[in-house]
Amino acid sequence: MTNFARLVSLLVVIGIAHTNVNAEDLSTLYGHEITVNKVEAKIKEIEASTTMDADARAKLIEINRKTISYLEQTISNQNSIQLFKNARKNARDQAGEILKALEKRRLKLRKDKTGEYNKRPLSELDQILVTEKANFAAVRAKLDDLKNRQSDEFDLPGIARKRLISAQQRQHELEIEYESLSTSETDPVILESRTWLMLSEYDSLRTEIKMLDQRLLSQPMRLELLQAKTEETRFNLSLIEKDIDFIESIISVRRKTEAQEALSEAEKTLEGIESSDEESAHKAVLKMAKANADLSIYASSIAEKLDAIIASNRSLSKSNVLFQEDLKRTQKQIEVAGFSQNLGNVLLKKRRKLPSTSEYSRLVGDFNNEIADMMLAQLQHRDEKKELKQGEQYVTELLQPYKQQEHEQIRKEIGPLIETRQILLQRALELEITYIRTLDEMVATYQQMQDTVGTYKKLLDERLIWVKSSRIVGLGLLTSIPDDVRKLLDLKPWLNNSLAIIKKLSESIWFILALLIAGLIKVKQNSIQQMIENTSINTHKPSRDRLGYTIEALLLSVLLALPIFMIAGMAGWEIQNIDEATLHTKALARALLIFALYWFYFKLLSTICREKGLADSHFRWPEASLQLLRSVINRFTIVTSILLFLLVLMIRLDDESLGGSLGLLLFISFWGINSILIYRIFDPINGVVSPLFLQGIQSSGWKLAQFTRFSLTALSSALILFSLLGYIYGTLVLGTALILTIVFMTGVLLLQQLLLRWLYINHRRLALKAALERRAELQQKLVEQKDPEIKAISEEFGDIAEEPEIDLAAIGDDSRELLNVFIMIMAFWGLWEIWSNVMPAFTLL
Structure with missing residues (x-):
């Protein structure tokens, strides 16, 4: 919708809003103000009454509770009126201040945190990364909410027009009902309660009309503020995304470097032991050295896989966002164009490009199986780490198969290997925790993608059947x-x-x-x-x-x-x-x-x-x-x-x-x-x-x-x-x-x-x-x-x-x-x- 068309719509709707606003206020006809406290007191009086039968008491209580609901709605409308009035005065200035501050932030150079992050241990960096991802999700949700609010504001003129007409019709009905109320109701208690109900509903409608009036008048200013906040949130999201990419790159390099260094050290130790002439080296010591080398290879392979999964998850998340945005645009197109042939051709092209949800289901199953395998390996490594912490008892059990005269030499050589293995196990456990968490994120992303694509397919399939793909067949x-x-x-x-x-x-x-x-x-x-x-x-x-x-x-x-x-x-x-x-x-x-x-x-x-x-x-x-x-x-x-x-x-x-x-x-x-x-x-x-x-x-x-x-x-x-x-x-x-x-x-x-x-x-x-x-x-x-x-x-x-x-x-x-x-x-x-x-x-x- 163009700005001119939107302005015309606003003027038409505001004109409707002002029609009959000055009609006689029914609340002035009763002679005193109706409040929530007064109605609640009336309910207590009815509940305590012993002269009414149960049905009449229940009916009166229900009427008065409806009256309270209308009174509360009136208060809410009055608060909204004030908010929209303030928005007319201040929203445009607030939007300008946000955009100016945003421009300054864009021009300001960001501090290089490479040195700071390199000094931190990997476990701490990993925790920072988790926090940043949580912030990213929160800011993404805020951005989606701002976009939805903008979309709702664009639809406001049509919705407000319908609501204003129905509210004014209801006001007219209440005026007619009020004129005949005194003759149709003889019981003074019921008459009073029904009068309060009508007056409170009428006042609720009156304030709602004023609220819609102010909302329409303030719409251009509030839209400017929403757009400014959207730009600010989008900028914040891009900064967080850059921080996440930066931290992930540092973690990846550090993780690979440490894994490669550990692998080189383990292989070097193994080669030294294998070349040794000591007879004891070829048994317990050699076995421990080979186990350390295998664990280093295992950790190195996980580090390599993590990079691929993180990159794939990042790409899939972006695709999911694009699909969600395209889904919303398509819904808008359908609302505007209906079942036209041109729209049918557009929807048909979109339908062909949608991926298969069954493939996503298969991948989710594969990832869940991989998570289960990794959790099993994690449990085994934790158990082994507990055994290694036993120290002397572990070494004693390890030496049992060997001769007594060999124990001192084996103990001397295997001690450093056990210390190295404890370090390797800790790194492997940290990698496994990260790997499982990353796979969980991948599964969640695939499930979101599956839901989005499934919703998209359902939307298209429901409409494509009734949309013409070609003209009526002729000669x-x-x-x-x-x-x-x-x-x-x-x-x-x-x-x-x-x-x-x-x-x-x-x-x-x-x-x-x-x-x-x-x-x-x-x-x-x-x-x-x-x-x-x-x-x-x-x-x-x-x-x-x-x-x-x-x-x-x-x-x-x-x-x-x-x-x-x-x-x-x-x-x-x-x-x-x-x-x-x-x-x-x-x-x-x-x-x-x-x-x-x-x-x-x-x-x-x-x-x-x-x-x-x-x-x-x-x-x-x-x-x-x-x-x-x-x-x-x-x-x-x-x-x-x-x-x-x-x-x-x-x-x-x-x-x-x-x-x-x-x-x-x-x-x-x-x-x-x-x-x-x-x-x-x-x-x-x-x-x-x-x-x-x-x-x-x-x-x-x-x-x-x-x-x-x-x-x-x-x-x-x-x-x-x-x-x-x-x-x-x-x-x-x-x-x-x-x-x-x-x-x-x-x-x-x-x-x-x-x-x-x-x-x-x-x-x-x-x-x-x-x-x-x-x-x-x-x-x-x-x-x-x-x-x-x-x-x-x-x-x-x-x-x-x-x-x-x-x-x-x-x-x-x-x-x-x-x-x-x-x-x-x-x-x-x-x-x-x-x-x-x-x-x-x-x-x-």
């Missing part, structure tokens, strides 16, 4: 498609990257292994299919049927679906890790990974639905459903997989326009085919969901199936319309969620069928056991009584092992109901996980 789409096709088929960038891709894949042991496994599966394909068929042999025999056969068939089906998934997935994984990655290699890698997952899903579904496969022999799905699924999957899988691969490739190559015209055409084609596929697959009678609703079309399950089919088909069709209107990013987000929903629902269906199969097997076992016991009982009676009627009943059982199959729908209603409740809970949980990141966007509509 110009057809004219630009040839250019996009030429761009995609341009061989030059692909040839430039082909050598790097071939080299990466040929050198990857994992890709070669994936090729070998995929080839082996392809060669053994017929054998694996036969193994799947063999798993169903015993499913017809109640005594031999096991859930393990079904799980084996499922695993073999997964194995048959792996070849293309392994090759494409591993190729994409390796290509994305190319050292000198380009736009084309990144796009190809992403497209291969998504293609691999999509292909695996449909290939697995196809394998499950094949003749004599898992769904046919184990789940007993209707043949009509299986024929439909095989027909639809075999017809559309290759086409939709290629379309998805090209779509992802185009989006990654043309990130600015999300794939351009060709990408939009591919998107429309992909979801057009998928709409047909979804409509047919989710047929509640013959589709993939029909096994869930075996009770028939009269059940509520059939209605749920119809709703599921309609919802998924309508949503997939709506994505096409959504993309034609220019909401490209929104269609990609919703489309991804829809694909995940379909995959998840298929997984839930498989789980439901596995659990149903388990119930079915147990049901058959119990039925078989009961039948066998009954037959044994009848046979025993036949032997004992030789009754022809019993013999006839016994013959009716026949061979129990060859009893007719029990249909899955025949399982007890209670078991099915319990199973379906579990499946529904799991389904709702999964759908919430998939759509929870998208749902907040719908609250903005």
